[in-house]
Amino acid sequence: MAREHHVAIAGATGAVGAEFLRILEDREFPLASVRLLASERSVGREIRFRGRDHRVELLSEGSFDGCDIAFFSAGASRSRAFAPAAVRAGAIVIDNSSAYRMDTDTPLVVPEVNPEDIDWHRGIIANPNCSTIIMLMAVAPLRSLAKLRRIIVSTYQAASGAGARAMEELLDQTARVLRKEPVTPVAFPHPIAFNLFSHNSSIDETGYNEEERKMILEARKILHDDGLKVTATCVRVPVVRAHSESINVEFDGARPSLDSVRETLNSFPGVALVDDVEHNHFPMPLEATGRDEVLVGRIRNDLSNDNAIDLFVSGDQILKGAALNGYQIALEWIRRGCPKGSAR
Amino acid sequence: MAREHHVAIAGATGAVGAEFLRILEDREFPLASVRLLASERSVGREIRFRGRDHRVELLSEGSFDGCDIAFFSAGASRSRAFAPAAVRAGAIVIDNSSAYRMDTDTPLVVPEVNPEDIDWHRGIIANPNCSTIIMLMAVAPLRSLAKLRRIIVSTYQAASGAGARAMEELLDQTARVLRKEPVTPVAFPHPIAFNLFSHNSSIDETGYNEEERKMILEARKILHDDGLKVTATCVRVPVVRAHSESINVEFDGARPSLDSVRETLNSFPGVALVDDVEHNHFPMPLEATGRDEVLVGRIRNDLSNDNAIDLFVSGDQILKGAALNGYQIALEWIRRGCPKGSAR
Numbered sequence: 067m068a069r070e071h072h073v074a075i076a077g078a079t080g081a082v083g084a085e086f087l088r089i090l091e092d093r094e095f096p097l098a099s100v101r102l103l104a105s106e107r108s109v110g111r112e113i114r115f116r117g118r119d120h121r122v123e124l125l126s127e128g129s130f131d132g133c134d135i136a137f138f139s140a141g142a143s144r145s146r147a148f149a150p151a152a153v154r155a156g157a158i159v160i161d162n163s164s165a166y167r168m169d170t171d172t173p174l175v176v177p178e179v180n181p182e183d184i185d186w187h188r189g190i191i192a193n194p195n196c197s198t199i200i201m202l203m204a205v206a207p208l209r210s211l212a213k214l215r216r217i218i219v220s221t222y223q224a225a226s227g228a229g230a231r232a233m234e235e236l237l238d239q240t241a242r243v244l245r246k247e248p249v250t251p252v253a254f255p256h257p258i259a260f261n262l263f264s265h266n267s268s269i270d271e272t273g274y275n276e277e278e279r280k281m282i283l284e285a286r287k288i289l290h291d292d293g294l295k296v297t298a299t300c301v302r303v304p305v306v307r308a309h310s311e312s313i314n315v316e317f318d319g320a321r322p323s324l325d326s327v328r329e330t331l332n333s334f335p336g337v338a339l340v341d342d343v344e345h346n347h348f349p350m351p352l353e354a355t356g357r358d359e360v361l362v363g364r365i366r367n368d369l370s371n372d373n374a375i376d377l378f379v380s381g382d383q384i385l386k387g388a389a390l391n392g393y394q395i396a397l398e399w400i401r402r403g404c405p406k407g408s409a410r
Numbered sequence: 411m412a413r414e415h416h417v418a419i420a421g422a423t424g425a426v427g428a429e430f431l432r433i434l435e436d437r438e439f440p441l442a443s444v445r446l447l448a449s450e451r452s453v454g455r456e457i458r459f460r461g462r463d464h465r466v467e468l469l470s471e472g473s474f475d476g477c478d479i480a481f482f483s484a485g486a487s488r489s490r491a492f493a494p495a496a497v498r499a500g501a502i503v504i505d506n507s508s509a510y511r512m513d514t515d516t517p518l519v520v521p522e523v524n525p526e527d528i529d530w531h532r533g534i535i536a537n538p539n540c541s542t543i544i545m546l547m548a549v550a551p552l553r554s555l556a557k558l559r560r561i562i563v564s565t566y567q568a569a570s571g572a573g574a575r576a577m578e579e580l581l582d583q584t585a586r587v588l589r590k591e592p593v594t595p596v597a598f599p600h601p602i603a604f605n606l607f608s609h610n611s612s613i614d615e616t617g618y619n620e621e622e623r624k625m626i627l628e629a630r631k632i633l634h635d636d637g638l639k640v641t642a643t644c645v646r647v648p649v650v651r652a653h654s655e656s657i658n659v660e661f662d663g664a665r666p667s668l669d670s671v672r673e674t675l676n677s678f679p680g681v682a683l684v685d686d687v688e689h690n691h692f693p694m695p696l697e698a699t700g701r702d703e704v705l706v707g708r709i710r711n712d713l714s715n716d717n718a719i720d721l722f723v724s725g726d727q728i729l730k731g732a733a734l735n736g737y738q739i740a741l742e743w744i745r746r747g748c749p750k751g752s753a754r
Contacts, residue, residue: 220656256696262649297712301654304648305604324617346610369640
């Protein structure tokens with residue numbers, strides 16, 4: 067029998083932690099036990115999992131004794147504070163925060179794209195930014211056809227990327243607007259109901275915001291391609307939990323045929339082609355919601371550049387954009403024989 | 411005293427026609443009379459304008475006797491059927507439909523960009539597509555700094571572009587979704603509440619839809635630049651009445667400095683800079699709603715191409731995207747001495 071694993075979830079009461087639990091509950095995973103960790107505010111809550119109540123415990127340095135796999139989705143500062151303790155306790159950390167993503171000692175993994183990077187971990191494997199994962203699921207497979215040169219991406223990002231409270235704010239605020247009541251944004255800096263705005267992360271001297279920088283730098287790291295040129299414009303839209311992206315991909319030389327692009331995407335695990343020109347049916351966040359696959363469509367030759375193509379994608383931000391990708395990292399780590407990282 | 415004009419509005423009961431009436435009512439316009447025209451369905455309705463009720467009459471070939479200016483916003487087929495009769499009756503037609511936009515005998519005008527094209531009209535002046543107008547308000551001014559080479563644009567288009575019923579559908583359907591009731595799209599082919607989808611216009615053999623082709627072809631015509639390269643991805647989002655666009659502009663050679671871009675846009679009539687990096691405050695459809703100006707921000711150098719910059723814009727689809735631009739064409743036509751077009 068396969069070895070069973072003791073799993074800890076740091077941030078178990080958040081949107082991503084809850085989805086991770088749902089995935090563990092619904093799918094075949096060799097699970098010995100699960101420990102639910104969160105901050106002070108949530109301690110003592112009971113969460114039902116596989117037929118019995120689990121008490122939420124305080125996330126602390128001592129939380130990880132006997133733990134094999136620690137999944138972190140409690141924000142970057144908590145990952146920085148507690149992931150090293152989990153590694154010292156002997157666990158592999160799969161970190162959904164941005165804390166370690168660009169750390170040269172930490173692999174950044176989309177299992178369909180760069181599973182082999184798991185082998186050189188030193189205790190922590192980072193889960194990429196949601197927009198990066200969803201973009202790369204559509205773009206990375208194309209490297210088998212031609213070398214990538216440049217990506218120009220504009221995002222349509224769901225409220226879920228800002229957490230469970232932001233999803234509630236979208237729904238509550240929309241109901242208020244429909245009742246013609248005044249609204250006060252809390253989770254977001256601007257009204258989200260029937261509105262959209264530039265991603266509210268900090269902007270540096272280049273004029274790019276943090277989300278856009280993540281897409282650029284993480285794409286290069288995951289693809290092992292420091293020369294890849296990327297420009298991104300990240301926008302929040304009034305959608306609940308699936309991100310969409312309009313992507314222009316320029317190749318280094320002649321673009322591959324659209325037939326070969328469709329064939330390659332269609333056979334890539336984790337991608338579903340939704341490209342029905344006749345019925346005007348293409349990727350939509352509502353249809354991506356709850357699906358493991360990233361939907362890809364509007365595949366066409368760019369009329370403005372002979373080496374480029376255009377694509378449109380939608381993917382569930384909480385699933386492939388976060389919890390599912392983390393779960394798949396754990397599965398792949400097991401499949402590769404649970405490689406131990408050298409301790410930090 | 412300035413001569414006063416007899417104005418007819420074909421499509422007076424639609425979203426754009428109603429806005430055109432509101433503009434005529436609120437602003438200084440040398441108006442002698444207004445005639446409200448619509449299809450059978452709306453005939454007999456009374457619409458209050460400047461303190462008295464106006465009866466909606468049937469749009470027909472005989473509707474334009476004594477009319478100086480006929481504003482059409484009743485769809486392309488009605489423009490094709492009745493605009494020639496208006497021209498024969500001696501009116502200048504300002505057509506908001508797509509019917510005559512690419513006709514070589516018809517100027518296609520954004521008054522801030524190519525007012526001089528008004529002079530060669532032959533009875534009809536076409537109002538461009540809303541997404542095209544909003545894009546060009548941000549891009550056209552930059553030609554004074556450097557020659558344009560290529561535009562890569564992804565749109566975030568409001569429901570209003572599909573008419574008054576589509577705006578109602580967005581609001582009604584959203585209320586239903588919040589009450590967890592099933593929804594049946596009518597005005598749109600897909601659910602619009604908390605969703606987005608590729609623009610539902612017909613797709614040709616290039617894979618581009620009609621809205622995208624309009625943006626490409628109309629931009630070239632308005633800018634008198636057949637060599638301009640454009641790729642567009644048009645997307646409908648759950649926003650009521652202002653379009654947004656993420657625009658990458660590549661110049662033919664070195665890009666102008668960001669300071670010169672900001673200065674040029676700031677001094678261009680009809681543009682308002684909203685580019686407050688410190689407060690993460692950029693163009694938003696909610697703030698563009700009801701404003702004459704197209705809002706422009708996120709102005710930054712493209713990190714992936716030394717000759718390109720990125721921009722984000724929002725503009726009221728019914729105002730500058732339609733009725734206001736048509737009104738401004740009328741004003742400019744008057745300012746230029748009401749040039750008579752040679753009859754068709």
